[in-house]
Amino acid sequence: MRIYEPESNVLKALSGTGIGLLMDVGNGALTSLANDPSAAPAWVKANVQPYPGVSFRYIAVGNEVVTDTYPPSNGVFADLEYMGPIVDFLASTGAPLLANVYPYFAYKGDPQNIKLNYATFMPGTTVNDDGNGLTYTNLFYAMVDSIYAALEDANKPGVKVVVSESGWPSASGFGATMQNAQAYNQGLIKHVGNGTPKRPGPLETYVFAMFNENLKTGEPTENHFGLFNPDKSPAYSISF
Numbered sequence: 001m002r003i004y005e006p007e008s009n010v011l012k013a014l015s016g017t018g019i020g021l022l023m024d025v026g027n028g029a030l031t032s033l034a035n036d037p038s039a040a041p042a043w044v045k046a047n048v049q050p051y052p053g054v055s056f057r058y059i060a061v062g063n064e065v066v067t068d069t070y071p072p073s074n075g076v077f078a079d080l081e082y083m084g085p086i087v088d089f090l091a092s093t094g095a096p097l098l099a100n101v102y103p104y105f106a107y108k109g110d111p112q113n114i115k116l117n118y119a120t121f122m123p124g125t126t127v128n129d130d131g132n133g134l135t136y137t138n139l140f141y142a143m144v145d146s147i148y149a150a151l152e153d154a155n156k157p158g159v160k161v162v163v164s165e166s167g168w169p170s171a172s173g174f175g176a177t178m179q180n181a182q183a184y185n186q187g188l189i190k191h192v193g194n195g196t197p198k199r200p201g202p203l204e205t206y207v208f209a210m211f212n213e214n215l216k217t218g219e220p221t222e223n224h225f226g227l228f229n230p231d232k233s234p235a236y237s238i239s240f
Contacts, residue, residue: 002060002164002206006047015053022098022164022206023047025061033061060098060164072198073131075146076153084154091156096204098164099147103139104184108174114139120168120180121187134197140166140188145198161199163192167208170235173221178236185227185238 001019003010005026014021025033025043032039048056077083090097107119118125119139127136132149136142144161151159168184169176185207195201212226212235226235 001210002208011051011054014055015051018055020055020057022058022060023056025059030061058096058098058162058164070142070146071127071129071131072134072136072142072145073129073149075149077150080154087151087154087156087159090159096160096162097147097151098162099144100165100208101140101143101147101163102166103143104168104175106139106143111175116175116180119175120183121191122183132198136197138187138191140191141196144203145196148196148198161203163203163205165206165208167225169221169224170212170226171221171224173219173224176221176224181224182236182238189238189240 001014002022002024004024005028006023011021029039029043033043044059048059077087087097089095103119107114107116115125117123118127118137121138121140123137125137127142128134129136129142132145134145136145144163147161148157151157151161166188168181170178170181188205188207192203192205195203207227209225209227211228211230212224214223214230216222224235227238229235
């Protein structure tokens with residue numbers, strides 16, 4: 001599972017469960033981490049070391065680093081001068097690149113050219129990429145392969161990709177229905193075990209989100225990405 005900043009009650013609850021955790025640094029700590037070399041060890045000492053029973057998988061920060069995602073073979077990093085050293089570091093340590101992948105927002109932004117069934121893993125649409133010779137039956141695969149193309153463009157094709165967020169809202173916006181959310185998330189669960197046309201094999205993926213966030217501000221759809229309601233009842237039927 002993923003949490004977006006350290007939260008002691010959650011970390012205590014996860015201790016000893018064996019549940020792998022992806023934990024974000026939190027926006028409030030970014031400036032000090034960027035400017036003070038001693039801040040990172042201090043952050044780990046305060047937020048990781050006190051919880052030896054928690055199965056920390058990744059510590060994460062940052063998103064929205066890929067542009068030109070269509071066709072997938074055209075994927076490049078938006079700012080290679082910035083991303084190049086990061087990708088080099090990931091390659092040197094064997095760590096993966098964490099990426100948020102949201103076909104929903106691509107569909108919402110261009111419904112004239114992106115078909116709903118293609119965005120929600122439903123059958124009926126195939127897209128051929130002449131650049132890599134591959135055929136795509138869903139937008140999720142295409143978006144992930146654009147990240148692999150960006151890594152190749154940065155001369156680091158061996159870096160693994162982990163999808164750190166993906167989901168579909170069930171209410172309060174264009175294309176945001178329970179039917180579409182169920183189709184997308186069930187399709188996501190079904191397809192990530194196979195990998196993409198470019199990179200077959202299991203693709204580690206985190207479904208966003210566990211709960212609908214009734215107190216969250218921003219776009220109305222942001223309150224409705226959950227598999228469960230705040231009272232812990234299912235938002236819709238889903239099978240893992």
